[in-house]
Amino acid sequence: GAGVSQSPSNKVTEKGKDVELRCDPISGHTALYWYRQSLGQGLEFLIYFQGNSAPDKSGLPSDRFSAERTGGSVSTLTIQRTQQEDSAVYLCASSRLPKDEQFFGPGTRLTVL
Amino acid sequence: AQSVSQHNHHVILSEAASLELGCNYSYGGTVNLFWYVQYPGQHLQLLLKYFSGDPLVKGIKGFEAEFIKSKFSFNLRKPSVQWSDTAEYFCAVNAARGSTLGRLYFGRGTQLTVWP
Numbered sequence: 001g002a003g004v005s006q007s008p009s010n011k012v013t014e015k016g017k018d019v020e021l022r023c024d025p026i027s028g029h030t031a032l033y034w035y036r037q038s039l040g041q042g043l044e045f046l047i048y049f050q051g052n053s054a055p056d057k058s059g060l061p062s063d064r065f066s067a068e069r070t071g072g073s074v075s076t077l078t079i080q081r082t083q084q085e086d087s088a089v090y091l092c093a094s095s096r097l098p099k100d101e102q103f104f105g106p107g108t109r110l111t112v113l
Numbered sequence: 114a115q116s117v118s119q120h121n122h123h124v125i126l127s128e129a130a131s132l133e134l135g136c137n138y139s140y141g142g143t144v145n146l147f148w149y150v151q152y153p154g155q156h157l158q159l160l161l162k163y164f165s166g167d168p169l170v171k172g173i174k175g176f177e178a179e180f181i182k183s184k185f186s187f188n189l190r191k192p193s194v195q196w197s198d199t200a201e202y203f204c205a206v207n208a209a210r211g212s213t214l215g216r217l218y219f220g221r222g223t224q225l226t227v228w229p
Binding site: 035099 | 158162164218221
């Protein structure tokens with residue numbers, strides 16, 4: 001079956017602009033995660049959605065970051081007023097249940113000029 | 114909070130050499146353990162996982178890992194590497210239960226380069 005998909009694959013934006021990153025998880029997976037991969041910080045957890053429960057936002061680095069998951073499927077990560085330190089690869093993952101292995105998407109490479 | 118340490122940043126081997134990549138974690142509770150691999154230009158893929166049971170787990174492509182609870186370690190091994198194993202390897206853990214269930218904590222990664 002189809003894996004996790006993300007769009008766009010690359011995004012170049014100017015400092016101060018808002019960006020939206022999209023994730024389509026594997027069908028039937030109840031858990032969805034966002035991570036960020038950057039040279040200085042490695043792979044960091046950002047936010048986690050599980051079913052209809054309130055998301056775990058504890059990894060979001062600032063209030064400029066937010067995410068939604070609509071209808072228990074597609075998720076959008078929004079970064080407002082982007083800064084150069086936001087440049088990274090943003091990875092989405094999904095799992096059937098929270099305790100199961102996570103399947104990762106190809107990522108969105110964000111470059112903030 | 115949980116943390117994961119990978120001891121080697123960059124490992125360079127010749128084909129047919131044996132491989133061991135170290136991984137230690139810090140967490141007081143029950144954990145699930147994973148090794149992920151990222152081949153050049155590709156996305157993260159699961160290499161192997163440990164949830165419970167036999168602490169020696171076998172994954173794809175001849176890789177295995179051993180969970181040693183007393184040492185909080187989950188080292189990755191392969192008896193004979195191939196050029197195609199060139200990739201970045203990430204150790205990861207998550208809590209088996211509790212408020213942080215699901216979220217993965219990753220090590221910084223080990224870049225493995227295998228010379229033909």
